[in-house]
Amino acid sequence: MSEPFVEVRDLRKYFPAGRRQVLKAVDGIDFTIRRGETLGLVGESGCGKTTAGRTVIRLYEPTSGRITIGGTDIAGLKRSALKAFRRRMQMIFQDPYASLNPRMTVSDIIGEALDIHGLAASRAERARRVGELLELVSLGAEHASRYPHEFSGGQRQRIGIVRALAVEPEFIVCDEPISALDVSIQAQIVNLLIDLQRKMGLTYLFIAHDLAMVKYVSDRIAVMYLGRIVELARSEDLYGDPQHPYTRALLSAIPIPDPDAEARKERILLQGELPNPVHPPSGCPFRTRCPLAMERCAREAPAFREVRPGHWAACHLHD
Amino acid sequence: MTDTLLEVRDLRVSFDVYGGEVEAVRGVSFEVREGEAVAIVGESGSGKSVTAQAIMRLIPTPPGRFKSGSVLFEGRDLLRLSEKEMQRVRGNRIGMIFQDPMSALNPTMPIGMQIMESLILHRRMKRSAAKERAIELLELVGISNPEARIRQYPHQLSGGMRQRVVIAIALACNPSLIIADEPTTALDVTIQAQVLQFMKELQRTTNTSIILITHDLGIVADLCDRVFVMYAGRIVEAGDKRDIFRNPQHPYTRGLLKSLPRLDQPKNEPLVPIYGTPPDMMLPPGCAFRSRCDKAMRICELEDPDWTVVGETQRVRCWLQAAGAGVAAVAGGEEERP
Numbered sequence: 001m002s003e004p005f006v007e008v009r010d011l012r013k014y015f016p017a018g019r020r021q022v023l024k025a026v027d028g029i030d031f032t033i034r035r036g037e038t039l040g041l042v043g044e045s046g047c048g049k050t051t052a053g054r055t056v057i058r059l060y061e062p063t064s065g066r067i068t069i070g071g072t073d074i075a076g077l078k079r080s081a082l083k084a085f086r087r088r089m090q091m092i093f094q095d096p097y098a099s100l101n102p103r104m105t106v107s108d109i110i111g112e113a114l115d116i117h118g119l120a121a122s123r124a125e126r127a128r129r130v131g132e133l134l135e136l137v138s139l140g141a142e143h144a145s146r147y148p149h150e151f152s153g154g155q156r157q158r159i160g161i162v163r164a165l166a167v168e169p170e171f172i173v174c175d176e177p178i179s180a181l182d183v184s185i186q187a188q189i190v191n192l193l194i195d196l197q198r199k200m201g202l203t204y205l206f207i208a209h210d211l212a213m214v215k216y217v218s219d220r221i222a223v224m225y226l227g228r229i230v231e232l233a234r235s236e237d238l239y240g241d242p243q244h245p246y247t248r249a250l251l252s253a254i255p256i257p258d259p260d261a262e263a264r265k266e267r268i269l270l271q272g273e274l275p276n277p278v279h280p281p282s283g284c285p286f287r288t289r290c291p292l293a294m295e296r297c298a299r300e301a302p303a304f305r306e307v308r309p310g311h312w313a314a315c316h317l318h319d
Numbered sequence: 320m321t322d323t324l325l326e327v328r329d330l331r332v333s334f335d336v337y338g339g340e341v342e343a344v345r346g347v348s349f350e351v352r353e354g355e356a357v358a359i360v361g362e363s364g365s366g367k368s369v370t371a372q373a374i375m376r377l378i379p380t381p382p383g384r385f386k387s388g389s390v391l392f393e394g395r396d397l398l399r400l401s402e403k404e405m406q407r408v409r410g411n412r413i414g415m416i417f418q419d420p421m422s423a424l425n426p427t428m429p430i431g432m433q434i435m436e437s438l439i440l441h442r443r444m445k446r447s448a449a450k451e452r453a454i455e456l457l458e459l460v461g462i463s464n465p466e467a468r469i470r471q472y473p474h475q476l477s478g479g480m481r482q483r484v485v486i487a488i489a490l491a492c493n494p495s496l497i498i499a500d501e502p503t504t505a506l507d508v509t510i511q512a513q514v515l516q517f518m519k520e521l522q523r524t525t526n527t528s529i530i531l532i533t534h535d536l537g538i539v540a541d542l543c544d545r546v547f548v549m550y551a552g553r554i555v556e557a558g559d560k561r562d563i564f565r566n567p568q569h570p571y572t573r574g575l576l577k578s579l580p581r582l583d584q585p586k587n588e589p590l591v592p593i594y595g596t597p598p599d600m601m602l603p604p605g606c607a608f609r610s611r612c613d614k615a616m617r618i619c620e621l622e623d624p625d626w627t628v629v630g631e632t633q634r635v636r637c638w639l640q641a642a643g644a645g646v647a648a649v650a651g652g653e654e655e656r657p
Contacts, residue, residue, distance in 0.1 A: 044510075152596040182534070187592035215582060
């Protein structure tokens with residue numbers, strides 16, 4: 001097994017929530033991603049997955065914890081060094097309508113990244129590179145002079161992908177890259193992301209809530225709940241043999257586009273909703289909704305431990 | 320066979336926009352039986368939401384225009400009712416659940432009052448009786464401590480609870496039909512599972528009919544009896560859920576099903592996307608799907624296909640099946656209805 005390319009240790013990101021209260025959006029998570037691997041990060045809204053993705057590449061300043069990417073300690077980088085390092089880590093955003101400047105042409109949206117990192121020596125070189133990049137995602141050089149509103153959602157997301165690729169990064173955080181797209185377009189973008197990963201040896205952190213798509217895309221998957229990772233395993237193991245009660249409930253909740261499978265499926269219905277993250281429950285964060293909660297779960301938080309080789313879970317049932 | 324509750328016939332709705340006329344719904348016909356849940360499936364721009372809004376007469380005219388069609392519901396054509404008569408149908412005989420519970424609720428009114436409103440208006444209930452019924456309804460949709468909750472405002476509730484309140488409002492007057500437009504799209508999967516479970520039980524216990532409008536085929540498989548697949552303002556395939564999922568006939572339906580990853584799909588087996596993008600609504604003649612269809616033929620450019628019956632429950636608008644079934648049958652084309 002190769003060395004981890006991305007290594008995150010005890011990462012925390014707290015936000016002030018008024019009246020001296022603290023929102024612990026990410027509360028001590030650990031994971032690694034190997035070079036060329038895709039780690040899926042799933043969870044419901046408010047679980048901290050987007051904050052985690054943004055903090056890993058320091059779009060947010062971490063409150064504490066260690067982040068190493070390709071041997072470099074990201075958390076400790078000074079401003080100028082961080083800017084230079086940004087070339088190696090990029091992000092693809094969820095909403096292709098909000099993440100492209102409506103007043104910039106496609107060529108400027110992509111060219112800006114080249115300019116900032118001094119990757120094009122001349123205007124001609126810049127134009128050539130923009131054209132090449134557009135072709136990479138099945139658009140053409142003729143699209144370079146157009147504005148975002150002239151494109152469909154799927155095409156815009158391709159432009160967002162090209163912008164991330166322009167600086168030849170090694171690591172990309174994909175934050176729900178397909179959830180704003182129509183079903184028939186989602187497969188196009190997912191195939192493109194996988195194809196680009198193979199061609200360019202990219203490493204992905206793939207954040208999503210569509211569990212079937214995450215399973216398809218990811219080599220390993222981490223499940224987040226209320227700021228913590230509750231389970232992490234190879235995709236097949238996570239789906240085939242989930243160890244955490246939350247993962248089991250989450251998987252059983254996915255509607256399957258097959259009436260017979262739906263009829264056979266036993267659904268675990270969770271009671272209630274996600275607790276307020278400003279006042280998380282004591283002990284295990286999931287205990288208020290857990291069908292298997294014990295007295296101990298309120299007293300102490302379960303440790304994140306390896307319950308099988310390569311399969312991690314944070315649950316007292318596995319002590 | 321149970322009775323037909325709602326019958327939509329040849330519904331055409333268009334919008335006058337700068338640069339011309341957009342035909343959002345181009346001749347949609349379907350029926351909903353008593354106690355049945357049907358799904359209208361389609362992508363953004365397919366006309367599914369406009370169809371729902373047209374049934375409820377929620378389309379602003381202008382810019383919208385009803386070009387033809389009828390919506391027969393409990394013996395009357397909704398499109399011919401006066402606005403005043405229509406108000407007695409909306410929220411009373413037909414309930415509606417909208418996608419975004421935050422914008423469907425009045426932020427300045429306690430949720431209890433929002434439920435009581437329609438009871439007082441439609442059922443002429445006294446305030447105290449309406450309040451009691453509101454508490455009952457909140458309990459029914461699974462909101463704990465309803466006596467205290469009725470005084471709360473929407474911003475004090477979570478997304479899942481807000482959607483339950485919207486459902487409670489839709490149910491308040493015991494409607495015979497509920498139209499749910501992407502009712503769980505704004506919700507998380509575990510909350511979605513709760514809401515869907517609730518809707519299923521509701522349908523079983525009260526025999527309410529449901530029109531579910533969605534892009535999520537998983538939800539359809541879970542909740543519905545029959546499916547209508549819409550593309551570019553038309554129903555292109557219709558049938559019982561099992562037939563549609565097991566034996567889809569229209570290349571678009573097939574494409575939709577194939578572009579979803581199966582849970583057992585290995586990563587080295589690529590997804591099969593539908594190429595191209597959904598059409599804009601200024602449509603050229605012929606089949607609207609042909610530019611994205613890998614089986615398009617010459618005739619697809621010339622003429623929009625009519626219905627072909629392909630099974631006991633299933634009908635499809637596609638030249639491939641029309642050719643297979645014998646063009647003569649199509650040319651006869653006596654039945655417009657799906």
